[in-house]
Structure formats: structure tokens, C-alpha cells
Amino acid sequence: MAHDLDKAPEELSGAYRAVWRWHFYAGVFVMPFLMLLALTGAIYLFKDEIDQVVYRPMIQVADAPGVVSPDAWLPAAAQAGQGRVANVLIPERGDQAARVRVDRPDGSQRTVFVDPHTGRVTGVTGYGGVMETVKTIHSLSLFGPAMNLLVEVAAGWAIVLFATGIYLWQPRGRKVATVALTATDVRRRPFWRDLHALVGLYVGGIVLFLAVTGMPWSAVWGDQFLGFVRAQGWGRPPAPAAAKAWSHAGHHDSPSGVGWTMEHAVLYGRTAHDPSLARVMAVADSRGLARPYVVNIPQTANLAWAVARQTRQAEDARTLYVDGQTGAVLADARWAQFGMGAKAFEWGIAVHQGMQYGQLNRLVMLAGCIGVWLLAISGLMMWWKRRPPRLSPLRMGAPPAPPGARIRTAVLGIVLPLCILYPLTGLSLLAALLIDRIGQALLRRRTVPS
Known part of the structure; x- marks a missing residue:
């Protein structure tokens, strides 16, 4: 790529020009979104460290040998958050506050930090704090549900x-392909050309992995594919014989922290007349569920409480479903019970978030995020140095379209399979083809002498 892009367009093969043209347009269409996703993704890789810095006064508490009853945490949190308690994150260590999610009547949510030893509220913030905002920007859901569709388009x-x-x-x-930086003059296009090629070569695979494993967050492909996996029996384990079948939770009862495999999955038990967080926690602890874990408190009285371990490695996933009245464990869903599709999903998400393989995993994902920005900057510099003298919507500096239906067919052979796999990407491709054809027609009309 590095050497061929120095040639005049007419010296290049038609197929090469066609691929270069679509590489250019793909960059123009998607790179701003990829830059936003890379920036927010890089920040989210350091979620725990950022939370500790921003919310340290709320998180840190004095360790003590005893705790007040966990049931005393709930009214204090509900009063401080001015709403209903939905779940509680039980901390791993005694010097950390419990985090209680409170759902308010206006639809907003709050995180209330409670000292587990005294029951005292140490602070209140928006649900998930600053990192939840970063997460919603990363998924584009902050800008409205429709914007989440762009996650699939951008990834495709x-x-x-x-x-x-x-x-x-x-x-x-x-010539040999570029594997090392040969041009060192940053004022000239060959430097940016080599840099672009090398970054694409060495971190392009990471960016590709991030794009593919980011698909579960997309509104169309993610939901449809996950539904297909479950329908084929490749997802969550079957409901235990002693319990009723899995049900789909309503919005207010959808459990948190259970991962993609068990998302929205609930079990019905006995009606809880005197539900107790302390009782459910005692069951989870007696079953050896490692902390930290999230206890989901259902609004519907006869739903089981879902208690999910907060893991870093996918294979540590485990969720208990506990009868809120009796404390009986209705289901104990573990990694070994997941289907192959669910395991692939969970593993991909854990690697995507930089958790599966420790610090090295996080640094590799960070390199991919930095690589997106380097690709964008170097691509912009290359375009700037070869831009047309007079820019216009019809003269953006894209490589000229080569003639011949066979060449266009060859290019479509590269991109169409991807667009079939990702329908929204396919629709955006058709829109791009239409705009390209209209633009070429208008350009020819302008250049025809009168």
C-alpha cells in the first residue's frame, strides 16, 4: 500500500483504484465514529482506577469487625436516593462501601454509597457515576436509542x-510491502503514508477484533444474533427441573451484572412476604459465591433474587437465583453450563473490555484504541497533501472511479459478504453506492463542454 499510493491514479490497476476508492470512503464515513469509540473505550479500560480517584471519599470506609444488618442499608439508601432500591453491589473488602442502585419515580437512577459497618450513607451520585456516562457515550446510547444503530454501522x-x-x-x-518506517520527513506525504501502513499492519487486527466483539452492543445485530444463539440452545443453560422455565423480565425487573448470557432471564418462586437482603446474602455466602457480587432485588414479589458474581474472566461467571421468601436456590448458572455461543460471546466481551488476560490484555486493547487515532490522523494528513486545489462536495479528493463492471464486481466481492452478515452496514453501503453514482453523474455533467 505504501509505495503504490505514490503513483498517479492512472498508473494503478482498475481493481486497485476501486479498492482504494472504497477504502477512502469507508474512512470518511466511519472514522469520526471510530475515533469517538476508541477514545471512550480507552478511558473505560481504566474504569476501576478512575472510580477510585473520583469517588474515593464515598468508596473508602473504616474497616471494622462487624456490620449492621444489610437490611438496614436499604431504607437509608432509598431515602438518600429518593426512590426504590433495585440492586446492591456487595464489596470485596471490608474497607469499601456497598453500592446501592436506586430507581427514582422520574425514571432516573442514583448510586448510593453505604458504609456496611454502620449503615451510614457516604455519598450519592448519578447511577454508575462518570464512567457510566463514558459507557453510554461509547455505545452512543447517550444520544438516543436510534444512535445505537450506528455502533453496528461503524463496526461493519x-x-x-x-x-x-x-x-x-x-x-x-x-515492491516489498511496508513493514518498517522508511520515510522520516514529517513534512512529506511518504512519512504519513508509511505510518498509516504500519499502524494498520501492526494494530489493524486489534481494531478488527474490537469491531467484531463490539457487535453485541448493537441494537439490531446484537439482539438478533443473541436471540438466534439462545434459540439454537447455544446460550443460557436450561432452567432446572425444580423451577419454572426461564421468563423474560420486564424493564423494572431486568437483573444487572448477570452478563449477556443471562440478560433478562428471571425465575419465579414463592411470593415473598418478608424479603430479606441479609437472608439472600447469607445463602450466597454459604454457596461460596465470591465477592464482589450484585444482589438484584425484584419489584415483582414472586420473582427470584438474582445474585451475580462480578467477574473479570469469563469462565468465572456465576449467577444464583434465590427464592426471596424461603432462601432456596432455584438455579445456579455457571460457565460450564453455557452453550458454545454464549461462551464465545462472554469471552469476546471480557477480552474487548481488557479484563480476560489481565494487564497485558488491557494494554493490547489500549494499543488498538491509540491505533485508531493514528490511522485517522495519518489518513487525514495524506489526504491533505494530495487534496484537489479546489475542494467541493463533488471533488473531495477520492481516488477516481475506474471503468468496468467487472472491477466493481470484484470490489463488491470484498465488502458484500460483510454487509450480508451485518444488515445495517449493507444498507449504508447501498446508500453510499447511490450517492457515489449520483456524484459521478453530476461531475460528468459539469465536465462535458457545452
Whole structure:
């Protein structure tokens, strides 16, 4: 790619020009979104450290040998958060506050920090704090439900970028492909060309992995594919014989912290007349559920309480479903019971979030996020140095379209399979093709002498 892009467009093969053209358009369409996703994703990799810095006065408490009854935490949190307690994150250590999610009547949520030893509220913040805001920006859901559709579009086009970039990088008998920086003058395009090629070569695979494993967050593909996995029996384990079948939770009872496999899955038990957080915690502790874990408190009286371990490695996933009245364990869902599709999902998400393989995993994902920005900056610099003297919507500096239906068919052969796999990406591709055809027609009309 690095050497071929120095040639005049007419010296390049038609197929090369066509792929280069779509690589250019894919970058224009998707790179701003990828830059936003990379920035917020890089920040979210350090979620725990940022939370400790921002909310340290609320999180840190004096360790003590005893605790007040966990049932005393709930009214204090409900009063401080001015709403109904939905779940409680039980901390791993005694010097950390319990985090209680409170759902308010206006639909908003709060996180209330409670000292487990005294029952005293140490602070209140918006649900999830600053990192929850970063997360909603990363998923684009902060800008409205419809904007989440762009996650799938951006991820699909990122795959198109990777596929076309690999094609452009190959030497095809001209010169050896670029594997080291050969140009050192930052004022000239060859430097940015080499930098772009090298970043794409060395971190492009990470960016591709992030794009593919980010698909579960998309509103269309993620929901449909996860539904397919469950329908094929590749997802959550079957409901235990002693309990009723899995049910789909209503919005107010959807359990948190249970991962994608058990998302929205609830079990019905006996009606709880005197539900007790302390009782459920005692059951979880006696079953050896490692802390930290989240205890979900259902609003519906006969729903089981879902108690989910907060894990870093996918294979540590475990969720207990506890009858709120009797304390009986209705189900104990573990990694070994998941289907192959669920395991692939959970593993991909854990790696995507930089948790599965420890610090090295996080640094590799961080390199991918930095790589997105380097690709964007180097691509912009290359375009700036070869831009047309007079820019216009019809003269953006894209490589000229080559003639011939066979060449266009060859290019579509690269991108169409991806667009079939990701429907929203396919629709955006059709829109891009239509705009390209209209733009070429208008440009030809302008250049035809009168």
C-alpha cells in the first residue's frame, strides 16, 4: 500500500483504484465514529482506577469487625436516593462501601454509597457515576436509542476498512510491502503514508477484533444474533427441573451484572412476604459465591433474587437465583453450563473490555484504541497533501472511479459478504453506492463542454 499510493491514479490497476476508492470512503464515513469509540473505550479500560480517584471519599470506609444488618442499608439508601432500591453491589473488602442502585419515580437512577459497618450513607451520585456516562457515550446510547444503530454501522465499516487496507498493503509484485518506517520527513506525504501502513499492519487486527466483539452492543445485530444463539440452545443453560422455565423480565425487573448470557432471564418462586437482603446474602455466602457480587432485588414479589458474581474472566461467571421468601436456590448458572455461543460471546466481551488476560490484555486493547487515532490522523494528513486545489462536495479528493463492471464486481466481492452478515452496514453501503453514482453523474455533467 505504501509505495503504490505514490503513483498517479492512472498508473494503478482498475481493481486497485476501486479498492482504494472504497477504502477512502469507508474512512470518511466511519472514522469520526471510530475515533469517538476508541477514545471512550480507552478511558473505560481504566474504569476501576478512575472510580477510585473520583469517588474515593464515598468508596473508602473504616474497616471494622462487624456490620449492621444489610437490611438496614436499604431504607437509608432509598431515602438518600429518593426512590426504590433495585440492586446492591456487595464489596470485596471490608474497607469499601456497598453500592446501592436506586430507581427514582422520574425514571432516573442514583448510586448510593453505604458504609456496611454502620449503615451510614457516604455519598450519592448519578447511577454508575462518570464512567457510566463514558459507557453510554461509547455505545452512543447517550444520544438516543436510534444512535445505537450506528455502533453496528461503524463496526461493519471498520471491517471494510481492514479488508480493503490489507488488499492495498499487499505489494502484488511491485515492491516489498511496508513493514518498517522508511520515510522520516514529517513534512512529506511518504512519512504519513508509511505510518498509516504500519499502524494498520501492526494494530489493524486489534481494531478488527474490537469491531467484531463490539457487535453485541448493537441494537439490531446484537439482539438478533443473541436471540438466534439462545434459540439454537447455544446460550443460557436450561432452567432446572425444580423451577419454572426461564421468563423474560420486564424493564423494572431486568437483573444487572448477570452478563449477556443471562440478560433478562428471571425465575419465579414463592411470593415473598418478608424479603430479606441479609437472608439472600447469607445463602450466597454459604454457596461460596465470591465477592464482589450484585444482589438484584425484584419489584415483582414472586420473582427470584438474582445474585451475580462480578467477574473479570469469563469462565468465572456465576449467577444464583434465590427464592426471596424461603432462601432456596432455584438455579445456579455457571460457565460450564453455557452453550458454545454464549461462551464465545462472554469471552469476546471480557477480552474487548481488557479484563480476560489481565494487564497485558488491557494494554493490547489500549494499543488498538491509540491505533485508531493514528490511522485517522495519518489518513487525514495524506489526504491533505494530495487534496484537489479546489475542494467541493463533488471533488473531495477520492481516488477516481475506474471503468468496468467487472472491477466493481470484484470490489463488491470484498465488502458484500460483510454487509450480508451485518444488515445495517449493507444498507449504508447501498446508500453510499447511490450517492457515489449520483456524484459521478453530476461531475460528468459539469465536465462535458457545452
